[in-house]
Amino acid sequence: MSFEVYESVKIKEDNPNKGTKKGDIGTTIMVYDTPNKAYEVEFVDEEGRVKYQGVYLSNQIDKLK
Structure with missing residues (x-):
C-alpha cells in the first residue's frame, strides 16, 4: 500500500517509546523512496x-476510511 503527502493515516500498533498508540491519527508530510519506501507522519x-x-513503513500505518 502506498500513501500520498498530506494523507490522513492511523497507526497499527502502540509504540510507548514514541508516545503513540494504535489508532492514533496523523498526517503524512514526506514520502521517502530510499533506502526503503517510508513515510514521515506528524501527530x-x-x-x-x-x-x-x-x-513509518507502509505496514505500520493504514489509510483512514
Whole structure:
C-alpha cells in the first residue's frame, strides 16, 4: 500500500517509546523512496501543536476510511 503527502493515516500498533498508540491519527508530510519506501507522519495535539513526528513503513500505518 502506498500513501500520498498530506494523507490522513492511523497507526497499527502502540509504540510507548514514541508516545503513540494504535489508532492514533496523523498526517503524512514526506514520502521517502530510499533506502526503503517510508513515510514521515506528524501527530498533533488538540491545540494543533506537534506531539510527535516520525518515520513509518507502509505496514505500520493504514489509510483512514
